[in-house]
Amino acid sequence: MPDEAWVLYNESDGGLRTKVRDVVISASITEDKLAQYLDDINHDFTNKRNQSVFQIE
Incomplete structure (x- = not known):
């Protein structure tokens, strides 16, 4: 993966x-x-708890 790509995380x-x-x-x-x-x-992966994408700090 190139260094310039975005990095995504899941938060528990x-x-x-x-x-x-x-x-x-x-x-x-x-x-x-x-x-x-x-x-x-x-x-397709949304649910009542997780309905949209948002940035975490």
């Missing part, structure tokens, strides 16, 4: 973050378009 209820290794997002996706891009590719 306890705050533990694990790297998502099966999704590669090009660095050509700008930060202001990233959430929409992720919403678009993950819409």
Whole structure:
């Protein structure tokens, strides 16, 4: 995976973050378009608790 690619993490209820290794997002996706891009590719996986993509700090 290129160093320029975005890195995604899952966060558990306890705050533990694990790297998502099966999704590669090009660095050509700008930060202001990233959430929409992720919403678009993950819409089939939403549920009542997790309805949209959001940035964690």
